[in-house]
Amino acid sequence: MKEDTINEVLSGVKFSLTCNLYPLVDEWECINEKPAKGKRTVYEYLSGDYRLTLSLQEIDEFVEVWHISLRRKNNSSFMIENLKIKSLVPMVGVYKVWHTSNISGADFATELRWRVDARSCANTFDPLVLMLNSDGMNSCTVGLLNQTYETKITGGMQSVKGLGYQNKMYQLNFSRFYPVGINPRFSHFEDAIYISKKREDWFDSIRRYTSFIDKKRGYKSYPVSSIAIEPLWHSWYAFLECINQEQIYKQAQLAKKLGTKTVMIDAGWNNSKDWGAVSESASISPNRETFSDFEKMVKDIKGMGMNVMLRWTPFHLSREVDKRLLAKTADGTLPYPCLRNPEVQNKIVWAAKKIFQDYEVDGLWYDTLDKINPDLVCIGGHKHNYATLGESVDEILKRIRKVVNDINPNALLMFRRSHANINNKPYLTHLWPADSPFDYDKNRREVVVMKSYSSGVLTHACCTCWSSKEEDNVVAKHLASIVLAGVPSISVDLTSIPQSHKQLIKRWFNFYHQHKEELMHGDFKPLVLNFPSAAIKIEGKEEAFVGVFDVIPGNIIFSKAFEKIYLVNCSSNILDTVLMDSFSGTFSVRIFNYMWKEASLTNLESTRGQLRIDITRNDCPYIVELKKL
Ligand SMILES: [Zn+2]
DSSP: OOOOEEEEEETTEEEEEEEEEESOOOOOEEEEEEEETTTEEEEEEEETTEEEEEEEEEEETTEEEEEEEEEEGGGOOEEEEEEEEEEEEESSSOOEEEEGGGEETTEEOOSOOSEEEEEEBTTBOOSEEEEEOTTSBEEEEEEESOOSSOEEEEEEEOOOTTTOGGGOEEEEEEEEEOOTTOOOEESEEEEEEEEEOOOSBHHHHHHHHHHHHHHHHTOOOOOOOGGGGSOEEESHHHHTTOOOHHHHHHHHHHHHHTTOOEEEEOTTSSSOTTOOOGGGGGOSSOOTTTOTTHHHHHHHHHHTTOEEEEEEOGGGOGGGSOGGGEEEETTEEEEEEOTTSHHHHHHHHHHHHHHHHHHOOSEEEEOSGGGSOTTOOOOOOSOOSOSSHHHHHHHHHHHHHHHHHHHOTTOEEEEETTTSSSTTGGGOSEEEOSOOSSOHHHHHHHHHHHHTTOTTSEEBOOOBOOOTTOOHHHHHHHHHHHHHSSBOEEOSOTTTSOHHHHHHHHHHHHHHHHHHHHHHHSEEEESSSSTTTOEEEEEOSSEEEEEESSOOOSEEEOSSOOSEEEEEEOSSSOEEEEEESSOOSEEEEEEEETTOOEEEEEEEEOBTTEEEEEEOOSSOSEEEEEEEO
16 A cells, blocks of 8 residues: 655654545655745645645744645545644653643643543634643644644654653644545645744743634634623522522622622523433523523513523524434434534524523523534434534534624623633633632633633633631632632522621622723733642733732742732732832832731832832731832
8 A cells, every 4th residue: 555644844843644535645746845934845745636735834933834735636626534643742841741621620630641632623622732841831832723623632652662761752643533424525625733842831832822823713802891891690509400580589689789790590590400401401491480580580680780691502402403403323313403404503593592682681601512522423314514513513603603792792602611712712702611619729720721812802710619618718719719810700609608708709809890901801921830820910001910829939020010019819828029020119018808908008118120028927818909109
């Protein structure tokens, strides 16, 4: 059998491309090596009547993109069964390897992965792998341009028999797989391999990759609606699906008093109490046993000046569609409709529109988009207008965003972690972490990751929850964490928490309200590059904010001499740090305890452009406000 693999060294990394095509592809012959910028080459290959070009786009000295273009003579169509991109990265500076799914929910792993086995698709994560030094600095980031198609991402240390571990390479494979029967037909296939060896931290490395993707896709963000930065009360952890209209209305009244402006009604509004199938929560009709006048309840809550959101599982809308349109595999019929079918696509978009029209809600919180398995091949025998799941997902989400925005330009669309990916930024308003009950560190950690690709949209904290018997200072840590890491959100029963917890919510949300524009739109950076991102900095237009949760950085460098800085110390360590830039003059230093009661007021002189902070207290968390006099 003839070799149908192309081997090239791109950006110092050995790459091989294998295309399983129909009509069949034969041996590739390199017919041209045109010189390109920076003594590099554009490679042109021929095989039969296929022409494949690998051409370089140099973003800077250390960041390169290799564009792949594949077509046939006369632009005849062809099918791709599989496109495998294999890379061998020397184990130099490779001490942590992670796909974006490795920092999500309970799957938290950033160490050197012996095996990576991940997926990306429009409905789940990104085709991106980071290889980092032990200090969190980038050694080699490899990603693909197309965010939509199903992609298998596997990796591991390559086996080099006899030569010992020191000669191993890290083998990383991206495989675009299209099983027989649903191979997509192309007349021109384009993608690109992005390789960054820039010495920068992981956050900036993802940010740089995202900026490249956004630019290539022509991503334009929607204007951020004024209601999008309002704190949210969420029903899920407080009550699970056991909710009813009187109870939600009561919570809304209490939430409003505490500074919350949005009520998110999770599972229960449209499914039964003994909830069995996920398809129930795709329903667009309220459960009339528990919400006899759902419409009036929504109206009443909105009448209080609040916003109402609903959880919905659009991809499980199986009860509204004909049974023959359900996805089906060799193992049987699945509990969701086939998203590749145009009637199903229309139905889901229609359903979203109907929810906004019938109930006049302010937003939807999408769930279970990621439960549609990209690996499965539908043999339902109905029409498919897209060969790939990714394209169908992309079309549905794009159309929902459009119809919803036409009805309500301020509509909120929140996506949870795996489907809150780079691909879906044009179709959502908020990136929301994987479920984080109780664990405010995990909650913040995921927001920190999402911040790296969030340009154009907002990040939301997952609704934090705590026991009604929790200590006040721990509740304050929850609140400090969510106030600094996205739009804050809580999910506790407001009728059963003690008065001190209510005061804490009110005061921390009051701080948020005073600074929300700066907090939400400021430039966010982790200050400690190893997770759980124990220290963060937000630089707004006029004010800066620092949150320290475990480690106290020895110095914190600001991009300018801010005249107002808030330091929130959630760690029990001495707050011993040097704020650096070109600070001058005298600053007032006001310390507030976690109840936001003023505890002390002193002055601090800047010396040589620096502000030296040295505070010992045993009542963390506390807030230090620095204000230039
Ligand atoms: Zn199907």
